[in-house]
Amino acid sequence: MPESYIGLMSGTSIDAIDAVLVDFTEQGAQLKASLSYPIDAGLKARLHRLCRAGAHASVDEYSQLDVNMGRLFADAVKQLLQQAVVDAKQIAAIGSHGQTVYHNPEGDTPTSLQIGDPNIIAEQTGITTVADFRRRDIAAGGQGAPLVPAFHQALLQQDDEARAIVNIGGIANVTLLPAKTDQAVLGFDTGPGNTLLDQWALRHIKQNMDKDAQFCRQGNSNTTLLQTLLADPYFSRPLPKSTGREYFNLDWLDGYLNDTSLSPADVQASLCELTATTIMDAINTYAPSSRRLIVCGGGVHNPALMDLLKNNKSAIAVDSSAQYGVDPDYLEGMAFAWLAYQTLHGKNGNLNSVTGAHSDRILGGIYPGERGL
Ligand SMILES: Nc1ncnc2c1ncn2[C@@H]1O[C@H](COP(=O)(O)OP(=O)(O)O)[C@@H](O)[C@H]1O
Ligand SMILES: [Mg+2]
Numbered sequence: 001m002p003e004s005y006i007g008l009m010s011g012t013s014i015d016a017i018d019a020v021l022v023d024f025t026e027q028g029a030q031l032k033a034s035l036s037y038p039i040d041a042g043l044k045a046r047l048h049r050l051c052r053a054g055a056h057a058s059v060d061e062y063s064q065l066d067v068n069m070g071r072l073f074a075d076a077v078k079q080l081l082q083q084a085v086v087d088a089k090q091i092a093a094i095g096s097h098g099q100t101v102y103h104n105p106e107g108d109t110p111t112s113l114q115i116g117d118p119n120i121i122a123e124q125t126g127i128t129t130v131a132d133f134r135r136r137d138i139a140a141g142g143q144g145a146p147l148v149p150a151f152h153q154a155l156l157q158q159d160d161e162a163r164a165i166v167n168i169g170g171i172a173n174v175t176l177l178p179a180k181t182d183q184a185v186l187g188f189d190t191g192p193g194n195t196l197l198d199q200w201a202l203r204h205i206k207q208n209m210d211k212d213a214q215f216c217r218q219g220n221s222n223t224t225l226l227q228t229l230l231a232d233p234y235f236s237r238p239l240p241k242s243t244g245r246e247y248f249n250l251d252w253l254d255g256y257l258n259d260t261s262l263s264p265a266d267v268q269a270s271l272c273e274l275t276a277t278t279i280m281d282a283i284n285t286y287a288p289s290s291r292r293l294i295v296c297g298g299g300v301h302n303p304a305l306m307d308l309l310k311n312n313k314s315a316i317a318v319d320s321s322a323q324y325g326v327d328p329d330y331l332e333g334m335a336f337a338w339l340a341y342q343t344l345h346g347k348n349g350n351l352n353s354v355t356g357a358h359s360d361r362i363l364g365g366i367y368p369g370e371r372g373l
Contacts, residue, residue: 004032006080006127007337008073008096010116012170012195012245013298014039014047015208019076020333021084021091024341029155033084034330037076043068050101053246062101062115069099070120077125089371093128095340095364096121103244105143111135112144118367126370130340133363137350142357145242149175149187149354150342151335156294156324157185164283164290164316167332168299170195171243172279175354176287184353186286188241190278191234192248193299196271199250204264213272213304219265221273228256229274235281240356275299276308284314296321296328339363 002023009018017037023030039047046065050057073096081088098114105112118131134144152165152175159180166174172193176186194209201210210216232252234243257267283290293316299305300320309318321328339349348360366373 002030003092003341004086004090005092005337005341006077006094007333007335007340008076008094009333009336010039010069010097010099011332012100013198014044014051014099015298017072017076018330018333019080020330020337021080021086022334022337024338029334029338031327031330031334033080033086034327034333035076035080035083036329037072037079039072043072047099047101051245053249053251066115066117067120069115070117071124073116074121074124077121077127088126091127093130093340093344093369094121094125095133095336095338096129096131097133097336098131100244102246103145103242104246105138105145105242110138112138118365122367122369128344128369128371128373129367130343130364131367132365133336133339133349136361136363137355137357140357140359140361142350142352142355143240143242144355146173146175146187146189146354147339147350147363148173148332148335149185150349150351151338153177153185153351154338155326161292162287162290164287164293165321166190166279166293166295166297168193168275168279168295168297168305169332170198170245171248172275172297172299173242174279174282176283176290178287185351186239187351187354188239188282189243190282191243191274192271193275193297194302195245195248196250196253197268197275197302200253200264200268200271203250204268210268210302213302215265216268216272216304219263219267219269221269222259222262222266225256225259225262225267225270226273226277229270230277232256235278239286240354269304272302272304273308276305279309280312280314280316283316291316293318294321294324295319296326296331298329300328
């Protein structure tokens with residue numbers, strides 16, 4: 001009998017909540033239903049303010065947003081169940097990533113904060129909810145991120161070829177899967193995925209994203225700017241590493257923009273190439289035997305970015321995860337459904353070879369639903 005789980009994901013892009021219903025068996029995972037649940041403009045603006053680097057939000061505002069996001073996650077679950085014509089009683093648990101508002105796993109007080117109160121999700125849906133996955137890994141000495149590589153391994157590892165997976169959300173993260181051997185899986189945030197493209201588009205064309213790369217296509221990537229950006233220390237920092245919008249934002253970019261003769265479209269094209277180059281560099285540096293790159297996340301819909309990845313010099317075959325039967329928009333949501341499954345089965349969710357934790361851990365806090373535990 002398959003066990004049904006729900007995964008909830010809202011990434012650094014703050015574009016929408018991804019909600020998925022997944023059936024798990026010993027053999028694998030099957031996506032049964034999915035939806036993208038909107039976040040209204042007012043709430044989005046407040047979240048963006050809270051996430052801004054160096055933001056000084058009041059505890060009041062922080063707490064209210066925690067409640068508002070908890071309610072929205074619960075609404076997304078209810079709509080998903082209605083759409084799928086599935087009763088809440090049939091769901092074993094929800095895995096909720098939450099909305100990251102701060103991620104800084106370095107230094108004396110490493111932390112990562114996700115909001116969207118899981119008490120509210122459990123109460124309003126009646127379904128046991130697992131949340132707060134990252135902080136256990138951080139408490140165990142890890143980066144708390146990325147957490148999707150263990151699921152990528154479970155779903156996509158092959159014993160006859162090394163594969164790389166990249167999730168291009170606001171931040172891009174790679175998973176480097178060796179052919180099934182005793183070699184460790186590697187994974188890390190390569191740097192910006194779409195976040196700088198989105199932020200630059202908002203500043204210059206007043207759109208939340210550069211839809212279908214139309215703005216980017218009006219310009220040409222500038223080699224000097226690209227090389228300047230690539231020299232940022234994050235890209236050569238040793239593993240493990242993870243990052244967020246606290247680091248990669250327009251203040252970061254403005255600090256490197258000296259050449260005022262560049263048009264905004266030229267900068268956009270350069271940022272697109274920065275994302276593609278840092279992803280390919282990650283593979284060439286840490287897993288040069290990879291001959292296949294599987295792409296998921298919203299970046300798969302950016303044709304200029306996909307062209308750059310496909311035209312790589314290393315003869316790596318690049319395809320959307322759709323070619324492997326996995327919807328690229330919902331793979332990350334599926335990973336959080338899987339992480340809840342792992343937790344309820346008493347199994348570890350992180351890979352310490354990825355996050356740098358002392359060892360693997362059962363992740364998350366459990367908020368019991370109507371049936372208790
Ligand atoms: N048609 C498109 N053209 C260009 N970019 C797109 C398109 N569709 C989605 N994107 C990009 O994907 C992002 C959302 O990706 P997503 O994987 O949801 O990120 P996150 O995990 O950070 O929420 C958008 O903000 C946008 O940058
Ligand atoms: Mg998203």
